[in-house]
Amino acid sequence: MKKGSKAAEPDTNGIVSGSPPVDARRIDTRRKYDPEQTKRNILDVATQEFSAMGLAGARVDAIAERTNTTKRMLYYYFGSKEGLYQAVLEKVYGDIRALEQDLHISELDPIEGMRALVEFTFDYHDRQRDFVRLVTIENIHGAKYVEQVKTFKGRNVTVIHTIEDLLARGIAAGQFRSDIDPIDLHLMISSLCFHRVGNRHTFGTAFGRDPSHPRLRARHRAMIVDAILRFVKKED
Amino acid sequence: MKKGSKAAEPDTNGIVSGSPPVDARRIDTRRKYDPEQTKRNILDVATQEFSAMGLAGARVDAIAERTNTTKRMLYYYFGSKEGLYQAVLEKVYGDIRALEQDLHISELDPIEGMRALVEFTFDYHDRQRDFVRLVTIENIHGAKYVEQVKTFKGRNVTVIHTIEDLLARGIAAGQFRSDIDPIDLHLMISSLCFHRVGNRHTFGTAFGRDPSHPRLRARHRAMIVDAILRFVKKED
Amino acid sequence: MKKGSKAAEPDTNGIVSGSPPVDARRIDTRRKYDPEQTKRNILDVATQEFSAMGLAGARVDAIAERTNTTKRMLYYYFGSKEGLYQAVLEKVYGDIRALEQDLHISELDPIEGMRALVEFTFDYHDRQRDFVRLVTIENIHGAKYVEQVKTFKGRNVTVIHTIEDLLARGIAAGQFRSDIDPIDLHLMISSLCFHRVGNRHTFGTAFGRDPSHPRLRARHRAMIVDAILRFVKKED
Amino acid sequence: MKKGSKAAEPDTNGIVSGSPPVDARRIDTRRKYDPEQTKRNILDVATQEFSAMGLAGARVDAIAERTNTTKRMLYYYFGSKEGLYQAVLEKVYGDIRALEQDLHISELDPIEGMRALVEFTFDYHDRQRDFVRLVTIENIHGAKYVEQVKTFKGRNVTVIHTIEDLLARGIAAGQFRSDIDPIDLHLMISSLCFHRVGNRHTFGTAFGRDPSHPRLRARHRAMIVDAILRFVKKED
DNA sequence: TATGAATGAGTTTTCATTCAT
DNA sequence: AATGAATGAAAACTCATTCAT
Numbered sequence: 001m002k003k004g005s006k007a008a009e010p011d012t013n014g015i016v017s018g019s020p021p022v023d024a025r026r027i028d029t030r031r032k033y034d035p036e037q038t039k040r041n042i043l044d045v046a047t048q049e050f051s052a053m054g055l056a057g058a059r060v061d062a063i064a065e066r067t068n069t070t071k072r073m074l075y076y077y078f079g080s081k082e083g084l085y086q087a088v089l090e091k092v093y094g095d096i097r098a099l100e101q102d103l104h105i106s107e108l109d110p111i112e113g114m115r116a117l118v119e120f121t122f123d124y125h126d127r128q129r130d131f132v133r134l135v136t137i138e139n140i141h142g143a144k145y146v147e148q149v150k151t152f153k154g155r156n157v158t159v160i161h162t163i164e165d166l167l168a169r170g171i172a173a174g175q176f177r178s179d180i181d182p183i184d185l186h187l188m189i190s191s192l193c194f195h196r197v198g199n200r201h202t203f204g205t206a207f208g209r210d211p212s213h214p215r216l217r218a219r220h221r222a223m224i225v226d227a228i229l230r231f232v233k234k235e236d
Numbered sequence: 237m238k239k240g241s242k243a244a245e246p247d248t249n250g251i252v253s254g255s256p257p258v259d260a261r262r263i264d265t266r267r268k269y270d271p272e273q274t275k276r277n278i279l280d281v282a283t284q285e286f287s288a289m290g291l292a293g294a295r296v297d298a299i300a301e302r303t304n305t306t307k308r309m310l311y312y313y314f315g316s317k318e319g320l321y322q323a324v325l326e327k328v329y330g331d332i333r334a335l336e337q338d339l340h341i342s343e344l345d346p347i348e349g350m351r352a353l354v355e356f357t358f359d360y361h362d363r364q365r366d367f368v369r370l371v372t373i374e375n376i377h378g379a380k381y382v383e384q385v386k387t388f389k390g391r392n393v394t395v396i397h398t399i400e401d402l403l404a405r406g407i408a409a410g411q412f413r414s415d416i417d418p419i420d421l422h423l424m425i426s427s428l429c430f431h432r433v434g435n436r437h438t439f440g441t442a443f444g445r446d447p448s449h450p451r452l453r454a455r456h457r458a459m460i461v462d463a464i465l466r467f468v469k470k471e472d
Numbered sequence: 473m474k475k476g477s478k479a480a481e482p483d484t485n486g487i488v489s490g491s492p493p494v495d496a497r498r499i500d501t502r503r504k505y506d507p508e509q510t511k512r513n514i515l516d517v518a519t520q521e522f523s524a525m526g527l528a529g530a531r532v533d534a535i536a537e538r539t540n541t542t543k544r545m546l547y548y549y550f551g552s553k554e555g556l557y558q559a560v561l562e563k564v565y566g567d568i569r570a571l572e573q574d575l576h577i578s579e580l581d582p583i584e585g586m587r588a589l590v591e592f593t594f595d596y597h598d599r600q601r602d603f604v605r606l607v608t609i610e611n612i613h614g615a616k617y618v619e620q621v622k623t624f625k626g627r628n629v630t631v632i633h634t635i636e637d638l639l640a641r642g643i644a645a646g647q648f649r650s651d652i653d654p655i656d657l658h659l660m661i662s663s664l665c666f667h668r669v670g671n672r673h674t675f676g677t678a679f680g681r682d683p684s685h686p687r688l689r690a691r692h693r694a695m696i697v698d699a700i701l702r703f704v705k706k707e708d
Numbered sequence: 709m710k711k712g713s714k715a716a717e718p719d720t721n722g723i724v725s726g727s728p729p730v731d732a733r734r735i736d737t738r739r740k741y742d743p744e745q746t747k748r749n750i751l752d753v754a755t756q757e758f759s760a761m762g763l764a765g766a767r768v769d770a771i772a773e774r775t776n777t778t779k780r781m782l783y784y785y786f787g788s789k790e791g792l793y794q795a796v797l798e799k800v801y802g803d804i805r806a807l808e809q810d811l812h813i814s815e816l817d818p819i820e821g822m823r824a825l826v827e828f829t830f831d832y833h834d835r836q837r838d839f840v841r842l843v844t845i846e847n848i849h850g851a852k853y854v855e856q857v858k859t860f861k862g863r864n865v866t867v868i869h870t871i872e873d874l875l876a877r878g879i880a881a882g883q884f885r886s887d888i889d890p891i892d893l894h895l896m897i898s899s900l901c902f903h904r905v906g907n908r909h910t911f912g913t914a915f916g917r918d919p920s921h922p923r924l925r926a927r928h929r930a931m932i933v934d935a936i937l938r939f940v941k942k943e944d
Numbered sequence: 945t946a947t948g949a950a951t952g953a954g955t956t957t958t959c960a961t962t963c964a965t
Numbered sequence: 966a967a968t969g970a971a972t973g974a975a976a977a978c979t980c981a982t983t984c985a986t
Contacts, residue, residue, distance in 0.1 A: 056293035059954095059956095072972055075956090075958080133376065140290050140293075153442065194431055202371055202374055207393075208389075306948070308946070316981080529765075532960055532961080545968085608906070610910055611909045615909030618913060653927075660932075660935065673846070674847055675895065679865075699896065768977060783978065784951095
C-alpha cells in the first residue's frame with residue numbers, strides 16, 4: 001500500500017462535483033478574494049478524493065494539491081479532515097433530495113408517478129457514482145458522520161411522503177395493493193438502483209459483466225420499473 | 237480521527253469470523269507451535285478489523301494486538317497488509333458459494349426452487365454482515381484485490397447455472413416468463429438482499445428505522461420473495 | 473495538547489487586567505476609532521493570555537479573538553507576538569513599583585516600616601497573580617525580554633533604597649541587627665510572598681492545601697511578617 | 709519567535725539528568741536492544757528540553773534529535789508529547805523525595821535536624837535547576853499534569869512527617885515554639901530555597917546581582933538556616 | 945517458529961504573520 | 966484606522982514494515 005493515490009476510476013461525472021456555471025454572466029470571475037468560491041472549490045475536490053479513496057484513504061495533501069488554494073485554507077474553513085468529509089456528505093445528500101422535489105410527482109397518475117420516481121432514482125444513481133460511493137463509505141463508518149449533519153434527517157422524509165401519497169392515490173384508484181409499507185418500498189427501489197452501481201466492480205469481475213455499463217442501462221432501467229410496478233400493482 | 241479503533245459495530249456474528257471449536261474432541265491439538273491455528277487466528281481477527289475499518293482504515297497493529305501472536309507472524313504468513321486483506325477476501329467469498337451448493341435446488345419445483353434461492357440469499361446476507369461489508373469495501377477499491385484471488389471467478393458461475401436451470405424449467409412448465417436474463421435476475425436478487433444490510437446505517441439514520449433489525453427480517457424476507465416471484469412469473 | 477485554550481484559572485482579578493471604566497463620565501469617548509483604547513484593550517487581553525499560557529503557549533489568534541479588533545491591529549501596534557509580550561511585561565512591572573512609592577515608609581518607625589513593607593509585598597503578590605505568573609514565565613526565558621524593557625532596571629532600585637533606609641534607621645535605633653544585606657533581605661521577603669502564589673498549584677496537589685487560599689491569607693501574612701521581624705531584630 | 713531553540717541556559721547540571729553510571733561494572737554496554745536504556749535516554753534529554761523550553765516551547769523533534777533513537781520511539785514509549793512531559797515530572801519529583809529519605813533526620817537533635825533539613829533543601833534546589841524550572845512550568849499549567857501522576861501525592865507526605873517529627877521533638881525539648889504548622893513551615897523553607905533559583909533571572913537583571921551565583925551560595929545558605937531557626941526557636 | 949524493539953517516510957494539524965480591500 | 970482571507974513553514978503524530986534476539 002506504499003503509494004497509489006487512485007483507487008477505482010476518477011468518476012468525475014455528473015452534477016455532484018464541479019462548480020456550477022451559475023453567475024457566469026458577471027465577468028468579474030477570479031477575484032483574488034472569494035471565500036464562497038474557495039470553499040466550493042475545496043468541497044468539489046474533496047468530494048472526488050473522499051469518494052475515490054474513502055475517509056481513511058483520502059489524503060488531505062492530495063485534496064489541497066488539486067485545489068486553487070493551500071492546505072491551510074482547508075483547515076481554515078472546515079476545521080479538520082473529518083469536518084471536510086462531513087461537509088461533503090452534507091452537500092451530496094442535499095443534492096439528491098433537492099432534485100426529487102423538482103419531479104412534481106404528485107401531479108401525475110399513480111402508476112406514471114411511480115414510474116417517474118423509479119426512473120429518477122435509477123438515473124440519479126446511475127449518474128452520481130460519487131454519491132453512491134460516499135454513501136457506501138459512510139456505511140462503513142456506521143453512519144456516524146452523517147448523523148452529525150444537522151440537515152440530514154429532515155431532508156429524507158420528503159421521499160417517504162411522496163411514496164405515501166403515491167400509494168394512497170393508487171389504492172384509492174384501485175390500482176395498487178393496500179398492504180405496502182412506504183419505507184419498505186423506498187428501500188426496495190433504492191436497493192435495485194444502488195446495488196448495480198455500488199457493487200458493480202465485484203459483480204463485474206465475478207460475472208464478467210459490468211452491470212452499470214451503458215449498454216445495459218436501458219434494459220435495467222426498464223426491468224426495475226417493471227419489477228416495482230408488478231410489485232405494487234393489484235392483481236385483478 | 238485521533239484514535240478510535242471501532243467504526244461500526246463489532247459484527248462478530250456468524251460463520252465468517254471466530255475460529256469454531258471444531259476438532260476439539262480429538263487429541264489435544266494445542267501443540268506448542270501450530271502454524272495452521274496461528275494463521276486461522278490471524279485471519280479471523282483480520283476479517284473483523286478489515287470489515288470494521290476498511291482496508292485503509294484497518295491498522296496492522298490493531299490486528300496484531302487482538303491476535304495470539306505478534307505482528308511479525310502476520311508478515312511471516314501473509315507478506316503484507318494487502319496480502320492479509322486478500323486472504324480475508326478469499327476466505328469470505330469461498331464460504332458463500334460453498335453453501336449455495338448444498339441447496340439442491342435442482343431437485344425442487346421451479347417456483348419453490350426460486351423461493352429457496354431467494355431465501356437462502358436473504359438469510360446469508362442477513363447473517364454475514366462481515367461478508368457484506370467486505371464486498372462493499374472491495375468495491376471502493378474497484379475490486380482490484382478480489383481480481384487477484386484465483387479461485388474467485390470460477391466459483392461464481394455456479395449461481396448463474398442454478399438460475400438458468402430454474403428459469404429453463406419454469407419456462408418449460410409455463411410458470412415463468414421467457415424474457416428474463418439470468419445474470420440480471422441474480423443482480424436483482426442480490427440487490428434486494430444486500431442493500432438493506434450494507435447500507436442499513438445511513439438508511440437507519442435517514443428514516444429512523446434500521447432495515448436490518450430482526451423485527452423486520454421476516455417481513456422483508458417475504459416481501460423480497462414476493463417481489464421476485466411476481467417478477468418472474470408469467471401473467472395469465 | 474489538541475485544543476484547550478485555558479491553562480490554569482482565568483485570574484481576572486486585580487489591577488493588572490481589565491480596562492477600568494474610568495473617564496466614562498466625560499463626553500462620550502466612544503469615537504469611531506480610538507487608538508489608545510484599542511491598544512489598551514489588546515494589552516489587557518494579552519496580559520491574560522500570556523499569563524495563563526506562557527509565551528510559547530499563548531496563541532495570537534486566541535488573543536485577537538477576545539479583542540474588540542482583529543489580529544491585524546495587534547501587529548499594527550505591537551509588531552509581533554514578542555513585541556506584545558514585552559509590552560505586557562512593561563505594563564505589569566510598572567504597576568508594582570509605582571505602588572511601592574505611595575507607602576511613605578520613610579515616615580514610619582523602622583519596625584513598623586518593615587512590617588508595612590512586608591505586608592504591602594504580601595498583599596500585592598496575593599492579589600496580582602497575573603504579575604506573579606508573568607515573572608515566572610519571564611524567568612523561564614532567562615529574563616531576556618524584560619532586559620529589553622528600558623524602564624525596567626531603574627524602577628527596581630527604589631525598593632532597595634527603602635530597605636537600606638529602614639535598616640539604617642533600625643540599626644541606629646538599636647532595633648535591628650547590623651549584618652543584613654538589603655538586597656538579600658529583599659530577596660527573602662520576595663521569596664516568602666512569591667512562592668506561595670506562584671507555585672500554589674503543585675503545592676496544593678502535593679499537600680492537599682492551596683497555600684494561596686483566602687482562609688490561609690491572614691495566617692501566612694502574619695507568619696511572614698513575624699519571620700522577617702525575628703530575622704532583622706537584634707537579640708537582646 | 710521565528711526560531712531560537714534555546715531559552716535560558718542549558719542547565720545540564722546535577723543529578724536529575726544524565727543516565728546514572730549504575731550497572732557500569734558489566735561491560736556489555738551499548739547493546740543494540742536495550743529498552744530501559746532507550747527510555748532513560750529519552751527521558752534525560754526530554755528533561756533538559758522541557759526544563760529549558762517549557763511544555764509548549766519544547767520541540768519533539770529537538771528532543772528526538774539529541775537522542776540515540778528517533779522520534780518514533782518517543783511515541784512508542786510515551787505516547788505523546790504530554791505523556792513524555794508527565795514522565796519527566798514523575799521522575800524529577802521522585803528524585804528529590806527519595807533523597808530526603810536518606811537524611812535520617814529523625815536521628816538528629818531537633819535543632820540540628822532542622823538545620824540539616826533546610827540545608828538539604830537549599831542544596832537540592834541550588835543544584836537541581838531543572839527540577840526548579842519544571843515545577844515552575846508545571847505551575848503555569850495549573851499542575852494539571854502532575855495531578856495525573858499517580859505516585860505524586862503519596863510521595864510528598866513524607867517531608868511533612870519529617871517536619872512534624874522535628875517540631876514535636878523540639879517542642880518536647882523546650883527548644884521550639886509550639887504554634888507552628890508543619891505544612892506552613894515546609895512552605896516557608898521551600899519559598900526561601902526555591903525563589904532564589906527559580907526567579908534568579910529577573911532578580912538578576914533587576915538588581916544587578918544573580919542570587920544563585922556561587923559566591924552568594926554560602927551566605928544565602930547560612931542566612932536561610934538562620935532565618936528558619938530564629939523563626940522556630942522559642943524565645944527565652 | 946516466534947518476538948519485542950526499532951524505524952523512515954509519510955500525514956494531519958498548527959501557528960505567526962501578511963495581503964488585498 | 967481597520968479587516969477578513971490567505972499562507973509557508975514547521976510541528977505533532979501515525980503507519981506499515983523490518984531488525985536483532
